[in-house]
Amino acid sequence: MAYTDLDTKCINTIRILAIDATSAANSGHPGAPMGMAPAAHVLFQKAMTFNPKNPKFLNRDRFVLSNGHGCMLHYALLHLYGYDLSIDDLKHFRQVGSKTPGHPEAHDTPGIEVTTGPLGQGISNAVGLAIAQVQAAATFNKPGFDLLNSHTYVFLGDGCLQEGVAAEAISLAGHLQLGNLIAVYDDNHITIDGDTNVSFTEDVLARFESYGWHTQHVKDGDNDLEAFEIALANAKAVTDKPSVIKLTTIIGYGSKLQGTHSVHGSPLKADDIKAVKEKFGFDPTKSFDVAPEVYAAYQETANKGAAAEQAWNELFDEYKQQYTLEAEELIRRFEKRLPEGWQNSLPVYKSDDPAIASRKLSETVLGKVINTLPELIGGSADLTGSNLTIWKGAVDFQPPSTKIGDYSGRYIRYGVREHGMGAIMNGIAAYGLHIPYGGTFLNFVSYAAGAVRLSALSQHQVIWVATHDSIGLADGNETSAAYYVALTSHHTPSVLCLSRQNLPQLENSTIANAIKGGYIVHEDEEADVTLISTGSEVGICVDAIKTLAADGIKARVVSLPCWEVFDTQDKEYRLSVLPDGIPILSVEVYTTLGWEKYSHEQFGLNRFGASGPYKDIYKKFEFTPEGIAKRAKATIDFWKGVTPIRSPINRAFTQLI
């Protein structure tokens, strides 16, 4: 607890590295790293457990920099602690192909837990990490084996706190009483528009209190290292509430422009850099210069972390002896292997089975696989009864004190918080032991667009069960296939679009066909046209075959439940589904946008829908066998004069990836 000049030197080294890197890149954000360096130093040196030689050590404490633009703070620490991030990597900050992109990306840099930058996401991911830790602990810890007991620490700034996604996640964290979550709010009074008094004058700690958080204020975050260390210890001692520490700091501490927004998002000027270095006792002629004793100080902590992992491994060896099945299960989940034969529990349908809404089919899948796949942790943004995302016997993930569930529960009541749910699911996925899914109406996935984008960018396996879609999955086997693909795609988020209304079981719909993303529902070697569709419209296209036959026209029908998966099939297969020689008409009760890629002509709905019983709506917009047949005929006539009619699968060149 006694801090020495060496601590100061360490802290200033972090600051100078941030200055040098942003200066070399001629872009980036030095202000937050300079202001938060003392806090980061104390947190990493005194509170956190981690092993730089194994960034994936399961029981490590997690650190999330929610104000991701300040990433040089984290990069500097990762370098100093001996993670696989060299001084050259710091010199290549913000360059193409470097390990040090302009905002932290989990897949680029060892030691980065989650991709941040878009404000409000990191704190929400941290809530997910904390949920995952609590749930895993309740599942795997045993008497005498406090196997999983790590904390999640998150730094966040004024910007994060203004974002609604953060408000959603923070509120839920309070409800869930996540004692393993500790947030440090960098109260530096500065955002891009200047002083926070222009738009952000709420009482932040009072707000956290209203959410049920434990709150503290450290008034001199620039100098009072002891006070911050004590606050961290207090926060850890509170086990039934998440904690926030408001840490008042000066942004860009040490710069001539400290305390102003000028240090937020631009490198320091040359004379300022020189002055800061002199002020901190650094050689102003050198850049990226780290004293050996600074490396040594951090190495000592890194060694402690390695020892901690060693001790944990020994504990786990004992655990393996006593709880062999649980240990094997933990390893299996850590390695992202699904249990052998799990897919046999997926339901299979025949074409004469009754018509069922695909949200209902989804419920059936979940009911069948949930016991086989304990890594599945589901929920809904307050639409459980509509999304049908719960299963029989489900236990709510709730604080035990509420008496309505416990922490081993696998059903999360997200509340009406779609964006928070998306970002929390990203955090749960990032923890590494779960596959999260969450339900809402398809239309409201857009509320969470910011988090969905980060799921994709970060390659998180996150599953959206999106119901009440007019472009629902078509039938039972397609629904099973969709789950199969979502559950086996460990590096891709998935959105399952499910219908509210009943849909027939289709000819040729098998799991094997549907997992290809697209397949032939009805073949006709002499066809005049291919009808391509998805979800609820496929059945209507099948009905349109008869309508067309009355006029002597033959049609093939293709179901294309997933563009992205279909695109990964080889060309020969794709051409067999969408062959040359006859025109293709797409049919979907939604925008035609994008269907041009798979068809010559498109029948769609490039406007908002309307309020009414769904059968009336389909009729109004002519999504009937007759309406489809009419457009199929127009398509055939229109393409008569063109030779050859080439399938849109044929392209002049392939895209770079």
Added chain:
Amino acid sequence: MAYTDLDTKCINTIRILAIDATSAANSGHPGAPMGMAPAAHVLFQKAMTFNPKNPKFLNRDRFVLSNGHGCMLHYALLHLYGYDLSIDDLKHFRQVGSKTPGHPEAHDTPGIEVTTGPLGQGISNAVGLAIAQVQAAATFNKPGFDLLNSHTYVFLGDGCLQEGVAAEAISLAGHLQLGNLIAVYDDNHITIDGDTNVSFTEDVLARFESYGWHTQHVKDGDNDLEAFEIALANAKAVTDKPSVIKLTTIIGYGSKLQGTHSVHGSPLKADDIKAVKEKFGFDPTKSFDVAPEVYAAYQETANKGAAAEQAWNELFDEYKQQYTLEAEELIRRFEKRLPEGWQNSLPVYKSDDPAIASRKLSETVLGKVINTLPELIGGSADLTGSNLTIWKGAVDFQPPSTKIGDYSGRYIRYGVREHGMGAIMNGIAAYGLHIPYGGTFLNFVSYAAGAVRLSALSQHQVIWVATHDSIGLADGNETSAAYYVALTSHHTPSVLCLSRQNLPQLENSTIANAIKGGYIVHEDEEADVTLISTGSEVGICVDAIKTLAADGIKARVVSLPCWEVFDTQDKEYRLSVLPDGIPILSVEVYTTLGWEKYSHEQFGLNRFGASGPYKDIYKKFEFTPEGIAKRAKATIDFWKGVTPIRSPINRAFTQLI
């Protein structure tokens, strides 16, 4: 203030109409109308000023039902007060083409101020309505002429309060000290997932207090009409803070299932309907039955509203005498007429003018038109210095007590609240006297997707100034043209995509060309290929002409800054831009999605970008003259065998609208 049996009968009539309408539709939400009927009755009868015969009366109090699923509450009131909504309209609740859609839509129903349903939007719209009112009042009111002094009332439920967009807007409302905004929080403890204790246990009023709101709690919202009336009066008396009244109610009051989520989203069962009607003294054999004395009671208030408008009109006549220019300006803005000749202030560029970033060009446009168009009310989600959305001499819209602006200011500091900004802009637009614009990075418009969708659905004139896009607007005249289209499209939101980097002024780029959405930048009658592009890539396509010429290939170049506007041009023009006979290659450093509609082949980036200096990134992904030329050649070769090569402008049939 004395309430009689007639009040009770009125309240129960609202409840019964909600029951009958949801029953007739066999869908809808009776619970909220039944629970909130007393509050709505008191609010409309005792607190609000409005004239059913003129729903657009400028100084009316606004009412927003943020929990829009409970719209039968509002429809019932609108009918009873004599708005243009008949009992037959109520009977057609949720039917195709009716004035009573499943969620309230401003354009379908007289008396509905904003379209709600997606939770959290309505309360945020209400903040926008309140901002617009305060700003208009500060602009037009004069000593002795308290011309604009209305209030905005909003009902919201637990669901709205869980949404992040609401948190953003509520926080800003507190900062802005909007004393004209009064929210009534329906504390009924029920969401779709059941009791709010499963996910929503925060202290709501403490949270509002942390944001700077005035708070009150009415504990018996079902019966204590006096207490609610007093609370409303208290809220009105507080002029320097927005007010929230927590009103504890029983959802579905009167039903056998009252207080449970079963009454939330499903019609009551027949026996329950019978029982409720008997309990309330209604004839259970009748539906949609309104007693004459109930109509009479509401008519009396409606008459008062008509008289209030009459008095206001007289006040305005006097105002016209004394403040003729201001009065004319108010009328002009109310009628959505832009000042004559305003467009002459749009800057115009020549092709030899220097390269400029289009965000900078946007700043120039704003600087030129801002004084000509006082209805423009701008801001940024804390990216003012990056979006360049402010102008010289701008006054912040701030509470005067802050001393950093005043309520006549036209520059809003939204904070890092993109979704809130979007929803607030919808509210500002709905008030009727302003054209709001807001800045953020293009990528973060997606944070506001929920609000953007409602801008489009509600036909609000809302302008997003979206910068830091690689697909930026191409040059000066295109930027001016984009503002021209955005400012003259009174029923459409617009997103202006602007570049961070400098872009050259293009040949043939004129405002007249660019406002068509697409035009020929470089013509060649003997061309082998058309290159179609947008924003920053158009200039590279122009450079590719030379690269191709070295191989004896001739290319045309087309700039397509706006798909939607281009689509509205006549076919002849579109075919002149994208003619038959030669293949078309699209070029854009972003997804190829949608470009298939305008081209035969697409060069794009179907992956996430990368971190680095932009020139390095363009090179990495081959968005160079050479990279484009290579793909243009492949396109020409590939399409050689096809006759005829038809422009994608030709379609087999047209879409229904």
